[in-house]
Amino acid sequence: MPSKKEKWIDSLQLPKDVCMGALRVTLTGNSEAxxxxxxxxxxxxxxxxxxxxxxxxxxxxxxxxxxxxxxxEDMKISGNISALRYLRE
Structure with a gap:
C-alpha cells in the first residue's frame, strides 16, 4: 500500500529516486552496475x-x-554479473 507521500509524488510525476531516496540500479550489459x-x-x-x-x-x-x-550515495561495480536480486527484510 503506497504511503500518502508516495501518492503525492506519483500524482506530480516526480522521480521517486530523487524525492524518496529510492534505490536506483543501472546495468550496462552484464559487466557494469x-x-x-x-x-x-x-x-x-x-x-x-x-x-x-x-x-x-x-x-x-x-x-x-x-x-x-x-x-x-553511489557506486560502480564491475565484473561478470550473473544475477541481481532484491531481498525484503
Missing part, C-alpha cells in the same frame, strides 16, 4: 556483493566482482 541511494555494504567478495538500501537489500552475484568506485 551503477548503484545509487544505497545505505551500506553488508558483504563484499569476488562472487557476491550485498548492499543495504532504504527498504530492501540488493544482491549482485557473479565472478570477478569488484567495487571500482564508491561514495556515500
Amino acid at each position: 551503477w548503484i545509487e541511494n544505497y545505505r551500506g555494504i553488508l558483504e563484499y567478495t569476488g562472487e557476491r556483493i550485498l548492499l543495504q538500501a532504504k527498504t530492501c537489500q540488493v544482491c549482485l552475484e557473479g565472478t570477478r566482482l569488484s567495487i571500482d568506485y564508491y561514495t556515500n
Whole structure:
C-alpha cells in the first residue's frame, strides 16, 4: 500500500529516486552496475556483493566482482554479473 507521500509524488510525476531516496540500479550489459541511494555494504567478495538500501537489500552475484568506485550515495561495480536480486527484510 503506497504511503500518502508516495501518492503525492506519483500524482506530480516526480522521480521517486530523487524525492524518496529510492534505490536506483543501472546495468550496462552484464559487466557494469551503477548503484545509487544505497545505505551500506553488508558483504563484499569476488562472487557476491550485498548492499543495504532504504527498504530492501540488493544482491549482485557473479565472478570477478569488484567495487571500482564508491561514495556515500553511489557506486560502480564491475565484473561478470550473473544475477541481481532484491531481498525484503
